[in-house]
Amino acid sequence: MQPIKKVRLSDSVIDAIEAMIDAEQLKPGDKIFSEHELTRRLQVSRASVREAIRILEVTGRVTVKHGKGVYLADYSASRFEPFVAWLQNNEQSLNDSFELRLIIEPDIAALAAQRAEETDIDELNTAHKYFTTCAADANTTEIIKSDRNFHRLLAGASKNRALSMLMHSITTSLPGDWISSLHTPGRIKKTITEHGEVLKAVTHSDSNQARHCMHSHLTNAWADIRNFMHQHTTTVGEPTL
C-alpha cells in the first residue's frame, strides 16, 4: 500500500509561485508579486504564502527585502556582499589586488575562449575598438571605464555567473594604484595590443593561449607600475597618487 501523500499548502504555493515566475518570464533581480497580491491570487492565507517564500528564500531562489518586496534571486545581491563591503571600506595594497587578479583572470580568459558565443565576441570586439578610440582622445576616465568594461565582458563570456559577478566587484572598487596603471607612460598603447592578443585567442577558442596572454597582460601592467612607482618614490613614505 502506498500511503497517500498529503501536501502541505505552502508546498503548493511554492509550485504556484514558480509557475508564475515561469509564466511571467521574470529574470533575476525582477520583483515578484507582493505577499498580499499572492494571497489574493492564490486564495490562501498570508501565513502560508510567507512560509512558501521563506523556503524559496533559504533555497536561494528569491531574496526578500523588508519594506520593498520579494525579488528573484540575483547573484550580485547575495554572493559577494561582505567582500564588496570590504573592498569599499579598505584600501587594498597594490600587490594584493594584482595577486588576486593574476589568479583569477587568466583562468577567466581560458574559460571565455572555450565558451564565448558569437555575441560575446562581438561585444568584446566593439569594446576593444572603443578602448582604442578612447585612447586617442586621452580622456582618462573614459579610458579606465572601457578597460574595466573589457575585463567584465570577458568574465561574462566565461559563462560562470559567480566569476562574472566577482570580476564586477573587483573592477568597481579598484585601488587607486591600480587605476594609475593606465597613467604610466606607454601603458595604454601596450594595453591595446595586449587586449587584442587576448581577444584573438578567445576568438580562435585557444584556451591556453588566452590564459597565457592574460597572464602576461597583467604581469606587464604590474611591472610597469612598479617601475613607475620606484622612479617616483625616492621620498620616504606612501607613494602619492
Add this chain to the structure above:
Amino acid sequence: MQPIKKVRLSDSVIDAIEAMIDAEQLKPGDKIFSEHELTRRLQVSRASVREAIRILEVTGRVTVKHGKGVYLADYSASRFEPFVAWLQNNEQSLNDSFELRLIIEPDIAALAAQRAEETDIDELNTAHKYFTTCAADANTTEIIKSDRNFHRLLAGASKNRALSMLMHSITTSLPGDWISSLHTPGRIKKTITEHGEVLKAVTHSDSNQARHCMHSHLTNAWADIRNFMHQHTTTVGEPTL
C-alpha cells in the same frame, strides 16, 4: 558608517532552537519542543516559530509530522530528500562556485605554503584536529563550520587580505555547496585525509604540492556530489532510500 544588520526574528528562533537541541543533548529521532511550547519559552508568536521550523526542515535538520510533533532529523530516514531537491534547483550555481573555488583555492594553498608562519600552521593544525573530532560526533552543523574554518585559515595564511576576504565571503554567503559536499556519504572521512595532505604540504612549504593537493581535494568533492546527484535522479519515480 556600518549599517546595522537587522535580524529577522525567525532567524533568531533558529539559533535558539539549535541552542536548545545542543543544551538538551538531543539525538537524531528525538522529539523537540512543540510549537506552542516554543512560543511560550521564546516569547515570540507561533508564526515566527513556524517559519523557523520550516527553514530547519528544508535544510534537513528536523522532520515535521502532522499531529505528532517536530523531530530531530535522523540519518537513516529520507534525510537526503530536501538535499537532492536543493541540488537539482541549484545545479548551475553549484557548478559555478566549484569552478570558482577550483580557480582560487589551489593558488591560495600554494601561497600559504610559501608564506605561512608558525602561528598560521599551529592554527591550521588545531583546526584540522577539531574537524576530526567533530567528524566523530556526527554533528553536521559543527562539521560544516570547522571545514569552513580550515579553508578560511588557509586563505589567511596566504597573507593576501583580498584573497582572505574573498574566501571569507564565499564561505559565508554560499552555505549551499559547502553543506552539500559534506552530506554525501564518505565525504567527511575523505575530507580529513585530503585536508591533512594540504596541511602537510603547507607545513613543508611545498608550494606546488599544496596547490596539487587542494586541487584534488576540490575535484574529488565535486565528483562525489555529482555522483550522488546522478544516483538519486536517474531512477524513474521515487528513489528508494
Add this chain to the structure above:
DNA sequence: AAGGATAACTTGTCAGACAATCAGTCATCT
C-alpha cells in the same frame, strides 16, 4: 528650487481561532 512631512505600499510580527491529524482511553458490540 530645496527640504520635510505625509501617504501608500511593502514585509515583519503578533494574537486568537478553528481544522486536520495522531495516539491513546474506554465503552460498546459481536
Add this chain to the structure above:
DNA sequence: AGATGACTGATTGTCTGACAAGTTATCCTT
C-alpha cells in the same frame, strides 16, 4: 475475549485581522 467506534488531548496546518517597521513617491511648506 476481541474487534469496533467514539471521545479526548496534544500537535501541526491554516485562516483572519491587526499593528509595527521599512521604503518610496508625492505633495506641501519655506
